[in-house]
Amino acid sequence: MKKMVWFVFLIAALSACSKKAVEQKGPFLAKVGTSQITQADFNREFQSLPDYARQMFQGAAGKEKFLDEIVKKEVLYQEAIKKGMDKSPDFIRKVEDFKKLTLVSELLEKEIMSGAKVTDQEIREYYDKHKQEFAATNQIRVSHILVKTEAEADKVIERLKKGDKFDEIAKKESLDRVSGQKGGDLGYFSRGQQVPDFVRAAAALKVGEIGKPVKSEDGYHIVMVTDKKMGPVIEFDRVKDMISQKLSGEKQKEAFDKYLAELKKNYPVEINKEALQNLPLNQEKPEKTQSAEPSESKEGPKKK
Numbered sequence: 238m239k240k241m242v243w244f245v246f247l248i249a250a251l252s253a254c255s256k257k258a259v260e261q262k263g264p265f266l267a268k269v270g271t272s273q274i275t276q277a278d279f280n281r282e283f284q285s286l287p288d289y290a291r292q293m294f295q296g297a298a299g300k301e302k303f304l305d306e307i308v309k310k311e312v313l314y315q316e317a318i319k320k321g322m323d324k325s326p327d328f329i330r331k332v333e334d335f336k337k338l339t340l341v342s343e344l345l346e347k348e349i350m351s352g353a354k355v356t357d358q359e360i361r362e363y364y365d366k367h368k369q370e371f372a373a374t375n376q377i378r379v380s381h382i383l384v385k386t387e388a389e390a391d392k393v394i395e396r397l398k399k400g401d402k403f404d405e406i407a408k409k410e411s412l413d414r415v416s417g418q419k420g421g422d423l424g425y426f427s428r429g430q431q432v433p434d435f436v437r438a439a440a441a442l443k444v445g446e447i448g449k450p451v452k453s454e455d456g457y458h459i460v461m462v463t464d465k466k467m468g469p470v471i472e473f474d475r476v477k478d479m480i481s482q483k484l485s486g487e488k489q490k491e492a493f494d495k496y497l498a499e500l501k502k503n504y505p506v507e508i509n510k511e512a513l514q515n516l517p518l519n520q521e522k523p524e525k526t527q528s529a530e531p532s533e534s535k536e537g538p539k540k541k
Contacts, residue, residue: 266304269311274304282307348496353488360480364473371471378464379439380404380421383412383456390450390457397447403461412456422463435460 265273283291283303294303322328364371380403384390393406404420411417426436435451435458442448442462450457 267308269308270315272311272315274307274311279304279307345493349489349492353485353492355481355484355488359484360477361473363480363484364476368470369467371476372467372469373471374440374465375468376425376427376466377436377440377462378425379423379436380407380461380463381413381416381423381435382407382410382421382459383417384410384459385412385456387450387452387457390459393459394447394450397459403447421461425464425466 265275266279267274283294286294294300317323382393382403384393393410396406397403404422407417407421409417411421413421416423423436434453438448438451439460439462442460444462444465447459447461450459452458
């Protein structure tokens with residue numbers, strides 16, 4: 238069983254092989270039917286393996302073992318051709334899908350990725366301008382207004398949007414009378430304390446920002462962050478790679494959007510909205526004809 242699993246792995250790992258239109262370089266290492274496996278074939282496929290897999294084929298015995306795997310794949314390939322499997326509509330469709338994805342990937346690599354490199358200077362400038370993003374929050378000060386229902390919470394949010402004062406609403410209407418008398422102030426919470434869910438949600442808010450109502454067993458909380466005490470800033474070297482990935486992603490998206498917008502000028506797009514609206518979701522394959530078997534032959538629930 239382990240041998241079969243390993244062979245299946247090699248079939249996937251060596252998928253880059255194509256014996257047709259391969260430039261024959263170096264002496265042949267094996268003949269399979271009318272085809273030859275050359276030194277160039279061996280080297281190309283060996284290089285396509287991940288580093289950890291290459292370690293399994295070191296030395297003279299390893300080379301023989303790897304060549305044997307290539308031979309196995311070639312035997313299976315020739316048998317598939319003999320059976321005409323390369324002519325099936327399903328295979329042709331898969332080849333076309335693979336060709337399309339590969340060409341799109343190569344186009345994006347050439348036109349987008351190569352031109353969206355991030356320099357060390359850009360990374361450093363971002364770090365210097367956004368140091369607050371790399372400082373842990375040691376303490377957070379929160380105020381809240383506690384009401385019974387979600388509808389009441391929505392009304393409070395609307396009043397705050399219209400300019401009503403948070404502390405005044407808290408004093409008059411918060412069910413938490415202790416904090417309500419202080420304008421809703423709950424004081425500071427330190428990292429590691431057992432704090433309610435709404436306080437943890439408040440950690441994502443900026444100072445002065447009011448979040449969406451948060452439900453608890455006591456009701457609905459309208460939360461506002463009034464202060465944050467920040468810890469020391471994380472060193473540049475520890476976040477350099479993270480900043481690079483962030484900036485690179487932003488550059489790639491910007492370049493992609495611009496590039497695609499220009500291409501669409503040459504390839505007009507027309508959307509059939511009526512057909513799209515009538516398209517049924519969660520389309521299933523046609524059911525196979527049921528045989529006259531007992532009920533246990535029916536399929537169980539489909540996994541999502």
